[in-house]
Amino acid sequence: MKSTPKAPExxxxxxxxxxxxxxxxxxxxxxxxxxxxxxxxxxxKKPYTIVxxxxxxxxxxxxxxxxxxxxxxxxxxxxRMQGFEALWLPGxxxxxxxxxxxxxxxxxxxxxxxxTLGREKFLERVWKWREKYGNTIIRQLQRLGASCDWDxxxxxxxxxxxxxxxxxxxxxxxxGLIYRGNYIINWCPRCQTALSDEEVHHKDITGHLYYMKYAxxxxxxxxxxxxxxxxxxxxDTAVGFNPKDERFQHLKGKTAIxxxxxxxxxxxxxxxxxPKFGSGALKITxxxxxxxxxxxxxxxxxxxxxLNPDASxxxxxxxxxxxxxxxxRKKILAELEDRRILLETKEHVHAVGHCYRCSTVxxxxxxxxxxxxxKPLAEKAIQVVKEGKTTFVPARWxxxxxxxxxxxxxxxxxxxxxxxxxxxVWYCEPCRAKNPSEGLIVAVEEPKKCPKCGNAELVQDPDxxxxxxxxxxxxxxxxxxxxxxxxxxxxxxxxxxxxxxEIIFFWVARMIMxxxxxxxxxxxxxxxxxxxxxxxxxxxxxxxxxxxxxxxxIIDEYGADALRFALISITAEGQDVYCSKEKFEFGxxxxxxxxxxxxxxxMNRKPRLLKKVPTTAQLSSADRxxxxxxxxxxxxxxxxxEKHRFNEAAxxxxxxxxxxxxxxxxxxxxxxxxxxxxQWVLHEAHDKTLxxxxxxxxxxxxxxxxxxxxxxxxxxxxxxxxxxxxxIDTKIDAQMQLVIGEIQAIRNVRSAWQINPxxxxxxxxxxxxxxxxxxxQNYSTIIAQMAKVSSLQMGKNLSRPKESAVASIGRVExxxxxxxxxxxxxxxxxxxxxxxxxxxMIKNLQGRLENQExxxxxxxxxxxKERLKAEELANRRQRLQxxxxxxTD
RNA sequence: GGGCAAUUAGCUCAGUUGGUUAGAGCGCUUCCUUGACAUGGAAGAGGUCACAGGUUCGAGUCCUGUAUUGCCCACCA
Numbered sequence: 001m002k003s004t005p006k007a008p009e010x011x012x013x014x015x016x017x018x019x020x021x022x023x024x025x026x027x028x029x030x031x032x033x034x035x036x037x038x039x040x041x042x043x044x045k046k047p048y049t050i051v052x053x054x055x056x057x058x059x060x061x062x063x064x065x066x067x068x069x070x071x072x073x074x075x076x077x078x079x080r081m082q083g084f085e086a087l088w089l090p091g092x093x094x095x096x097x098x099x100x101x102x103x104x105x106x107x108x109x110x111x112x113x114x115x116t117l118g119r120e121k122f123l124e125r126v127w128k129w130r131e132k133y134g135n136t137i138i139r140q141l142q143r144l145g146a147s148c149d150w151d152x153x154x155x156x157x158x159x160x161x162x163x164x165x166x167x168x169x170x171x172x173x174x175x176g177l178i179y180r181g182n183y184i185i186n187w188c189p190r191c192q193t194a195l196s197d198e199e200v201h202h203k204d205i206t207g208h209l210y211y212m213k214y215a216x217x218x219x220x221x222x223x224x225x226x227x228x229x230x231x232x233x234x235x236d237t238a239v240g241f242n243p244k245d246e247r248f249q250h251l252k253g254k255t256a257i258x259x260x261x262x263x264x265x266x267x268x269x270x271x272x273x274x275p276k277f278g279s280g281a282l283k284i285t286x287x288x289x290x291x292x293x294x295x296x297x298x299x300x301x302x303x304x305x306x307l308n309p310d311a312s313x314x315x316x317x318x319x320x321x322x323x324x325x326x327x328x329r330k331k332i333l334a335e336l337e338d339r340r341i342l343l344e345t346k347e348h349v350h351a352v353g354h355c356y357r358c359s360t361v362x363x364x365x366x367x368x369x370x371x372x373x374x375k376p377l378a379e380k381a382i383q384v385v386k387e388g389k390t391t392f393v394p395a396r397w398x399x400x401x402x403x404x405x406x407x408x409x410x411x412x413x414x415x416x417x418x419x420x421x422x423x424x425v426w427y428c429e430p431c432r433a434k435n436p437s438e439g440l441i442v443a444v445e446e447p448k449k450c451p452k453c454g455n456a457e458l459v460q461d462p463d464x465x466x467x468x469x470x471x472x473x474x475x476x477x478x479x480x481x482x483x484x485x486x487x488x489x490x491x492x493x494x495x496x497x498x499x500x501x502e503i504i505f506f507w508v509a510r511m512i513m514x515x516x517x518x519x520x521x522x523x524x525x526x527x528x529x530x531x532x533x534x535x536x537x538x539x540x541x542x543x544x545x546x547x548x549x550x551x552x553x554i555i556d557e558y559g560a561d562a563l564r565f566a567l568i569s570i571t572a573e574g575q576d577v578y579c580s581k582e583k584f585e586f587g588x589x590x591x592x593x594x595x596x597x598x599x600x601x602x603m604n605r606k607p608r609l610l611k612k613v614p615t616t617a618q619l620s621s622a623d624r625x626x627x628x629x630x631x632x633x634x635x636x637x638x639x640x641x642e643k644h645r646f647n648e649a650a651x652x653x654x655x656x657x658x659x660x661x662x663x664x665x666x667x668x669x670x671x672x673x674x675x676x677x678x679q680w681v682l683h684e685a686h687d688k689t690l691x692x693x694x695x696x697x698x699x700x701x702x703x704x705x706x707x708x709x710x711x712x713x714x715x716x717x718x719x720x721x722x723x724x725x726x727x728i729d730t731k732i733d734a735q736m737q738l739v740i741g742e743i744q745a746i747r748n749v750r751s752a753w754q755i756n757p758x759x760x761x762x763x764x765x766x767x768x769x770x771x772x773x774x775x776x777q778n779y780s781t782i783i784a785q786m787a788k789v790s791s792l793q794m795g796k797n798l799s800r801p802k803e804s805a806v807a808s809i810g811r812v813e814x815x816x817x818x819x820x821x822x823x824x825x826x827x828x829x830x831x832x833x834x835x836x837x838x839x840x841m842i843k844n845l846q847g848r849l850e851n852q853e854x855x856x857x858x859x860x861x862x863x864x865k866e867r868l869k870a871e872e873l874a875n876r877r878q879r880l881q882x883x884x885x886x887x888t889d
Numbered sequence: 890g891g892g893c894a895a896u897u898a899g900c901u902c903a904g905u906u907g908g909u910u911a912g913a914g915c916g917c918u919u920c921c922u923u924g925a926c927a928u929g930g931a932a933g934a935g936g937u938c939a940c941a942g943g944u945u946c947g948a949g950u951c952c953u954g955u956a957u958u959g960c961c962c963a964c965c966a
Contacts, residue, residue, distance in 0.1 A: 016925095109904070172894075184964095202963085209966085227966060277965050284966090291964045351963080364964090396893065400961075403892075407962090501961085533958090558928095569914085572903065575894085576960085582903080585928070586914060592928045600925030651913075663930085743933085751932040757921055841910060854946040862908055862947090 014602055018595040020559025023703045028142060036716050037147045039087035041490035048084035049494035050076055051475050053507070054156065055141075056095035057134035058102050063579055064500065065137070065532040066144060066551040067571060071530060071646060072498045072566045073146050077695035078641050079495075080147070081720040086345040087491050089478055090148035092134060092752070094157040095356045096420040096467040097191055103419070105290045119418050126419050129213045140552060145560050145698045147716070154469040154478045157421070164477035165470050166424040166444045168518065173442045177373045178413075184293040185412050187365030188326075188355040189311030193416040194369050197409060198467060198505050200362050209348035210333065211279060212341050214239060217255040217264065223248065223344060225277025226351060229288075230336070231329040233258060234317045235306040236265055238284040240295065243269040245280050259341045260332065261318055268299050270836065287366040303366055307417075311363055325363070370414040370423060370463070377513040378408045384522045390512060393644050394528045394574040397504060404505050411510075413466045420464030427459045428452065472510035475523035497524040500532055528644050531576035554584050561697035562587030568696060569650045588653060591700055594693070597662050598704045601686050607709055609679040614733065614852055622782065625736040626665040628729040630685045633634050635723035637692050650696055657689050664740065668782050683708065688721040738772060739779040742814065745807035746787035749816040752830065753805060759792035762817040766798045768875070772812050775859060806883045808876050828887050838873055845870045 014272040016082070031037060039047075050072050055065060072088060082085035103126050104114055114122040138153065154161060172178045186195040206394050210230050223239060225753040241248040265284075273282050286296025286303040296303055306317045311325045320328045336342040353362035382405050384390045385398055392398045414423060424443060428450035431439030441447050441458065452746045473481070476499075493515070499508060508527055515523030554563045566587030566777040571577045616624070633656040634695040640649035665685070669678045685709065694701040694715050705715040746763055755761060767773035776783065777794055784792045800806065803822045804815040848854050849870055855863060 010910075014925095202961095225966085229966085272965095274965055282966055290962080291965070291966065294964085295939065350965090400893075505962095532943095570902075573905095575902090580901085582915075589914095589928045593926065596926035596929085598925080602923070643905090645905090651903075655913085663927090666925085667930095751920070753919070757931070758923080837910080844910090848947075850944060851946060857946045858908075865909070 003282050008010070014595070014599045014704070017600075018559070018566070018591060018703075020561070020591075020699070023384075024143070024145070024699045025557075026562055027699050027702045028145065031714065031716060032150070036714055037088075037149050038151060039085050039149050039491075041487040043085035043490075045083060045085040047491050048076075048079040048086045049491045050087070050152060050477060050496050050498065051089045051494055052091060053499045054091045054093040054154075054471065054474065054499075055096055056093045056128050057137075057155075058095055059096050060138055061140035061144070061551050063549055063551055063567070063577075065141075065171075066563060067530060067533055067567050067577065068498060068500065069141055069144055069146050070567055071528065072496075072699070073144070073564075074494055074568070074641070074646060075498070076694040077698060077716065078146055078720070081691065081694070081718060083719065085490075086382070087147070087152075088148045089148070089152050089154070089491075090138065090150060091154035091474075091478060091618065093467060093471055094155065094420065096145055096191065096415060096417055096464060099126060100417050100419040101191065101357060112417065120126060122418055122463055132295045141557055143552065143560060146450070146563065147698070152478075156467070156474075159623060160480070161470060161477045162421055163444070164473055164481055165421045165465065167464070167482045168469075168473055168514070169424050170442055170444050171518070172372060176378060178370060179373065180368065180370050182366060182368050183371070183412075184287075184290045184364050184366050185369050186353060187309070187311075187363045187367070188360055189307075189309065189363055190358050190360040190450070191355060191417065192309045194365075194367065194412050194414060195355065195362070196412050199356045201356045201359075202351040202353055204349055205352040206349050208557070209278060209599075210336075210342060210608065211346070212259070212336055214256040214259060214265065216251065217257055219254075219629050221250075223251060223256055223267075223281050224279040224327060225281045225283045227283055228348060229329070230332050231313070231320075231325055232285045232288045233283060233332070234261060234288050234307070234313070234320065234328075235285045235304040236263070236283050237286060237296070237302045237304060238266045238299065240268045240270050240273050240282045240284055241280060242271065242273045242275045244271075244639060245273075245275040247275075247280060258286040259339065260335065266299070266301065268295070268301075270295060270298070272565075288364055290364055293366065305366055307363060307365065351863070362663065364711050370425075370461075372411040372413055374408045374410055374513075377517055378405050378514040381405060381509065381512040384512065384516065390525060390527065392523045392529060394529065396574075397527070397529050398499065400501075401509055405509060411466075413469050414461075414463040415466055416463055418885050419468060421675045423461040423463050423465060425461040425802075427461070428455050429459065431457050468506055468510060472514045473500045473508055473518065475511055475515055476519050481518065486786075492523070493520060493521050494524045495612065496528055498528045498530065501529050502532065504529070510634065519557060520652045526644070530571065531574055533577045533579050549579055549584075554581070556725050557614065558584050558588040559591060559699070561700045562591045563649060565590055565696050568646045569654070571647050573645060573647070590658070591697065593658055593662065594697075594700060594704070597666065598686065598707075599658070600666065600681055602707060604673045605683070606674060607706070608659070609674075609676045610683050610709055612676070612679050612680075614677045618680065620779065621676045621732060621735065622665060622668045623677050624729055625732045626685055627681060627727045628732050629660050630688060630727075631727040633721045633730075634692065634721045638720070638723065641695070644886065653689065653692050653696070657693075661685055663691070664736075669785060671785065691715060691718055691721050694718075718862075735775045735779070738775055738810070738812075739782060741809045742776060742788045742812065743783055745809050745812075745814050746783070746789065746816060749805045749807050749814070750787070753816075753818055753821055755818075755821075757788065760788050762791045762801075762803070763787070763793070764801055764817070765788045765792065765794040765798075766796070766797050766813040766815070768796060768811050768813075770796075772810065776812070800883065800886060806880075808834065808879055810872055811875055813879055824887055828884060831887070833879055835852040835884070836875045838880065842870070842873050843875065845873065 044260045052072065053068065070801045076086045076088040100620055107113060107176055117125065169178065186197065186200045188195055207228050209226050209228055211223050211224055211226050215222045225239060227233065236258050241251065251267050254267050256267055257657060258265055284292045284295055284301065286292050286301050287305040304316050306313055307325065313320045313323050313325065313328050315321050317328070320331065323331065338422065355362060382402060385401060392401060426441040426447055428439040428441065431450060431452050438452065439450070441450065449460060450458060475494050476488060479485065479492055497508065515521060549564055562584055565583045569586065571582055633652055637649045640652065661732050672678060690705045702715050750761060765776060767776055773794060773796060780792050780794065783789065786866045800815050801817050803819050804817045805827050807814045807824065845866060848866055
């Protein structure tokens with residue numbers, strides 16, 4: 001802190017330090033107030049649409065959301081600036097099981113359960129909960145800077161979407177694509193509902209394989225079977241073996257006796273039974289195992305359900321009735337052991353299904369459920385991806401999608417919970433009593449009476465639909481479907497879907513199917529799949545693990561822009577992100593740099609000089625160089641964004657702004673910053689960089705942009721910069737590269753000899769060729785200024801001054817005069833190191849140039865380049881040796 | 890059992906059509922508080938690109954295999 005500033009702070013618009021909180025609040029309110037986020041279907045522009053992956057109403061913003069939504073915001077803001085009518089449609093998901101669990105947990109604190117409350121009262125509580133907490137994540141998204149059209153916010157249980165859900169159910173039912181039936185499904189005993197296959201998370205568990213003997217009726221023989229879940233034996237109705245298995249031929253047609261319960265079991269033969277597994281013989285439990293279920297159907301076996309919905313054993317379990325499944329397992333094993341029926345116990349690793357919501361071990365469970373027939377829906381969905389109408393980025397996910405789609409199985413959509421879309425099916429009991437296949441009414445609106453018999457006492461199916469049954473129609477239900485609104489017509493199909501790979505099957509694949517089925521068109525063109533955000537040890541971030549870096553905390557401390565920029569920068573295409581708090585310092589530092597450079601530019605701005613575009617002649621080489629770099633940057637950033645290479649785009653801007661504009665251009669022009677050329681160029685580069693950066697860092701760029709001369713109300717709607725080919729000058733780029741190299745060479749010597757940065761040095765430059773000499777002469781002022789040189793002599797044939805150190809780059813030799821400082825030993829060492837380097841390179845290069853094959857087969861420009869290099873290196877080597885010799889003399 | 894990713898500097902990671910002396914950020918060393926910025930500036934050290942083969946004039950990049958790690962899918966009880 002300076003105690004007595006000589007002059008009042010210029011550039012009054014930008015405060016000394018960037019205050020993220022105030023700025024973010026101010027601009028977000030302004031943007032909202034002015035309706036900048038809104039998209040209209042009446043626009044003449046081309047539409048660009050993204051629908052948000054609706055976060056659960058139970059959710060709070062975590063880093064995964066922050067990444068997901070930052071990407072969407074970047075795309076939306078980019079396209080908006082490019083002149084599209086950009087719609088980012090927000091909303092939330094009612095999250096059936098998750099929300100019900102949360103509310104039930106809060107009921108428990110009041111010693112209530114949903115059952116004591118009753119369905120209606122319970123649902124009231126859930127709605128109340130959602131009013132209170134359901135919008136938390138929306139507010140958090142706003143703090144992130146999300147430019148969603150909030151007036152269009154939808155909720156999967158709002159009226160329109162609920163109507164769309166029923167419509168979809170009815171249409172699929174009428175087409176024969178929805179059916180009800182008794183099948184083995186995945187049952188969560190804790191949530192007490194069926195789950196789809198996708199909702200079961202398989203974990204490898206080291207369990208046991210128990211070998212036990214079942215007696216054969218009318219003999220003293222027995223058959224050995226192996227199982228991992230011995231308690232299911234209580235539901236056994238058969239024993240099976242492979243017909244080719246020699247070991248069991250004598251059992252053909254016989255009957256086995258189930259231990260403990262003494263039930264008679266048929267012995268069947270089936271090709272699908274693997275003789276190599278366990279003992280080769282299989283116990284068959286049709287009600288509690290998917291394979292056994294199929295065998296049961298095939299051989300018309302009885303199914304005996306031994307479990308209650310909470311996975312305790314029911315009356316069919318005889319003496320074990322009322323016991324928990326795992327307790328029963330222990331008890332049964334003990335008894336089997338006592339009776340010497342248990343022969344052997346082996347360790348066995350197998351995949352055990354767990355509930356994706358509560359991690360409880362799933363039970364395969366026979367029950368009456370509703371299913372969607374998926375094969376017919378999958379056909380077209382396979383086609384559009386094969387034809388490239390919808391593409392995954394990165395492309396490897398195309399294959400994952402197609403594999404799953406090709407092996408798709410029917411989707412169990414009924415859930416035995418209360419929070420969700422009630423299945424639009426009503427039953428007429430009198431009709432059903434007459435004929436069980438009748439008396440079922442499937443309708444969008446609740447029917448008043450049975451159309452068959454006129455009975456008005458209809459009973460609605462108690463189940464609700466899978467949460468994903470409302471999200472799979474999200475891309476069009478949110479746009480007004482089943483009404484064919486102008487809005488729907490204009491914005492559908494959407495353009496980009498941004499999501500993580502964990503919900504490709506749950507959500508993305510199903511949306512493609514439903515979009516094709518109900519809209520006749522794929523719902524999006526590109527599916528951008530990003531990685532999962534993990535903590536720095538690689539574990540998935542979660543609140544329960546306590547390893548989560550809270551994005552809101554980062555926003556509070558470093559600002560939303562810092563969070564966004566850092567997050568995007570460390571996320572390579574489709575790779576998982578390892579995240580720690582320190583990584584966000586990167587974003588904060590960049591925001592700080594941007595802010596301070598902007599202050600510096602503001603302090604030195606002469607607004608009257610900005611009006612006229614200078615002619616090329618009015619621009620210095622440095623001016624033309626930074627313009628050239630600017631336009632290359634514009635070109636690259638635009639291309640990267642089109643290709644979804646967000647981290648690369650961020651990196652390109654970062655490098656340009658920090659390392660070219662600030663480190664070089666600003667330092668070069670500091671002495672003559674009032675010149676018209678510099679003023680214009682500086683403003684141009686600053687303005688365009690802010691625009692390029694806006695999708696990444698919306699707040700700080702708006703704040704700065706508003707303080708500089710500009711036209712238009714907001715940077716949000718300023719036109720995206722266009723790369724002008726005529727400004728790109730690769731000759732100038734090469735010249736500057738040489739100059740920068742020369743400056744760095746001098747600085748290197750200065751640093752090696754510990755010359756005080758305040759002191760000037762004398763330098764003699766020997767450039768052997770006109771080409772380099774001319775360039776260096778043209779830029780001599782810059783070189784002198786940047787390397788702090790008081791006297792700079794340049795020529796073709798200058799000799800080394802006494803007491804000087806040498807630096808070589810290319811064909812240029814630079815002598816820095818070090819009167820009284822030169823230590824011959826040290827300088828010799830420096831040269832020797834340089835010599836070793838050069839020798840290594842020469843050796844490497846010679847190998848190539850002596851290779852006839854290389855000379856024959858490599859492209860000419862490559863060979864020429866290598867020759868030139870070799871020549872240069874040889875030259876340098878010679879000069880280094882000369883210098884070394886001079887030192888020794 | 891099938892598939893996919895990853896393996897590059899002390900750490901975290903970039904490196905898309907094979908072709909300069911393989912890059913960045915953090916950390917480290919030395920110097921610098923000069924009126925934009927110490928959340929900064931200058932200079933520097935640090936890598937046989939997991940391993941073994943192969944294709945090629947040329948491989949971090951392509952192919953095959955191996956190892957290690959992680960993830961996804963799969964009804965072997």
